Every structure is written in structure tokens, then in C-alpha cells.
Amino acid sequence: MNVNFYVTCLADVVKAGVAKNTVLLLEKLGCKVIFLEKQGCCGQPALNSGYTKQALPGMKNLVETFEVNDYPIVAPAGSCVYAIKNYPEYFTRFNEPQWAERAQKIADRFYDLTDFIVNVLGVTNVGATLTGKAVYHPSCSLSRKLGIVKEPVSLLQQVKGLTLLPIANQQTCCGFGGTFSVKMAEISGEMVKEKVAHISEADPDYLIGADVSCLMNIAGRLEREGKKVKVMHIAEVLMQEEK
Structure with a gap:
């Protein structure tokens, strides 16, 4: 199975071992892991602080990044996954229905690592x-x-x-x-x-x-x-x- 890996900021900058082991684990379970280099921060810090409008450009970048394929997207952090699954609501709030629709398709493909292993891979x-x-x-x-x-x-x-x-x-x-x-x-x-x-x-x-x-x-x-x-x-x- 082809799988996109979303590294998250903390795993990328602070805990590289978590990112490495996530990739190795997915590969061990038979997945071909794809890393799209255009990915960036999900915007969670800004969203949690109420700076939703300022977070929109970064959110759009993330949506565009993962639109290049239709594979599942796996991340080793529930907080980032939750933030991304709320993208449609944020775009709707700022009257951007087309982006809300695009974001929903991305959000539906996002999984926490443990959710993906147990409920998608069945392991x-x-x-x-x-x-x-x-x-x-x-x-x-x-x-x-x-x-x-x-x-x-x-x-x-x-x-x-x-x-x-x-x-x-x-x-x-x-x-x-x-x-x-x-x-x-x-x-x-x-x-x-x-x-x-x-x-x-x-x-x-x-x-x-x-x-x-x-x-x-x-x-x-x-x-x-x-x-x-x-x-x-x-x-x-x-x-x-x-x-």
C-alpha cells in the first residue's frame, strides 16, 4: 500500500527519531512510504491561539501538497491530525467554500499512526x-x-x-x-x-x-x-x- 507520511513540526525539528521509526514501522508493515517535500506546518499553534485567518495560507499549502495523489496520509501526532480534520470548518468560516471542499478530501485521508495500523492495516x-x-x-x-x-x-x-x-x-x-x-x-x-x-x-x-x-x-x-x-x-x- 502506498502511504503519504506527514512528519509534523516537532518530529521534524525536535524528535527525528520518532519520524524515522514511524517510516520504518510503516515499511515493516508492507507500506511504500512517500514523503512530499512541499509539506509544512499544519498551522495548529496559530489556530489554537485564534489566529485562524493568518494560518490560511499555510493550510492551503498543505492541502495543495497532498492533492498530488489519493493515498492515505499518516502522521505520528493526533494533535496535528485533529487540526487538519478541522480545515473545512475554518475555510467555511472565512467564506472559501471551494477550499473547504478540497480540504475535506484531504482531511478524510488523514490518520493517526495507531489508527492507521489497527483500523486500516488490521494489525x-x-x-x-x-x-x-x-x-x-x-x-x-x-x-x-x-x-x-x-x-x-x-x-x-x-x-x-x-x-x-x-x-x-x-x-x-x-x-x-x-x-x-x-x-x-x-x-x-x-x-x-x-x-x-x-x-x-x-x-x-x-x-x-x-x-x-x-x-x-x-x-x-x-x-x-x-x-x-x-x-x-x-x-x-x-x-x-x-x-
Whole structure:
């Protein structure tokens, strides 16, 4: 199956390992991965801050980029996928119905990585091995906005040697929320502090998530508190093999 890969800004600039492992994982599962170099930011930071009109040119660029073929588009971040799936609404709001129609066709082809693997490829066991105890953090964009709850867990449950641990208030936001963590820094700080406290009570070897932004936020707090918990994106986990 031919698949477009949407790298996202954070994976491209900060966490290249997530991008690399996403591509390798898709290839391992039989996909031919296509990277369209014209792709850019989805505009999420501007959209979340209310600068929708200013984000329109970048949104149009992304739509044009993925119109060159009709293959599925896979991204390792639910927050970006959710932003793009709302493009039609934004274009409609600014009286650009033709762009709204074009954007809808693109939005319908966008998938979070775990959603694509489980619901399109029909795979839950990718043959990964990682020994230890782990806590999975369900990011708000993935679980609340996109409704992708079971897919990441079903993939992790099939990782050989990995034990998933429950924690108190597991569904609670980590406090990142994009620009929320900047505008409401004190509240955000208390939220991630509480999240790390619950993680620490479980004493895991790993913290696993499917959104780089949330993982960066929690990892920062873990490091400041001197916690020896390895933070991993699910794409990195699913590419682990028995040594």
C-alpha cells in the first residue's frame, strides 16, 4: 500500500527519531512510504491561539501538497491530525467554500499512526519486544478529540515483555495544551506536576505516548525531579526488537 507520511513540526525539528521509526514501522508493515517535500506546518499553534485567518495560507499549502495523489496520509501526532480534520470548518468560516471542499478530501485521508495500523492495516501485533513496566499517557487530542482510545493500547498489549500499568487519573491532561502551557504557565506546571506524581507512584521503566508534545512536557518534569523513567513515542516502542 502506498502511504503519504506527514512528519509534523516537532518530529521534524525536535524528535527525528520518532519520524524515522514511524517510516520504518510503516515499511515493516508492507507500506511504500512517500514523503512530499512541499509539506509544512499544519498551522495548529496559530489556530489554537485564534489566529485562524493568518494560518490560511499555510493550510492551503498543505492541502495543495497532498492533492498530488489519493493515498492515505499518516502522521505520528493526533494533535496535528485533529487540526487538519478541522480545515473545512475554518475555510467555511472565512467564506472559501471551494477550499473547504478540497480540504475535506484531504482531511478524510488523514490518520493517526495507531489508527492507521489497527483500523486500516488490521494489525495489532507488529512483532515488537520491549521488556519492562510502562505507563501509557493518552493525549487529549488523540483520545478526546479524535476518539482514538483502544488502538494504542491494543498495540502496546501485544509488545512482548511489556507490562502496562494503570495510574490514578490516567485520562487527565498533562498540562501542555500547546500555547496553553505558555499563556497559563502556572496552571500548566501544576498539572504536569500532578501527572508525574501519579506516574511515579506506579514506578514504571517507561512512559509511552503517541503525541510528541505531551511526551516532551512530561519528560521535562520527570527530568527536573530526577526520575529515571525513559520516555518513548509509541512508534519507537513498536520498532523495538528482541536483542
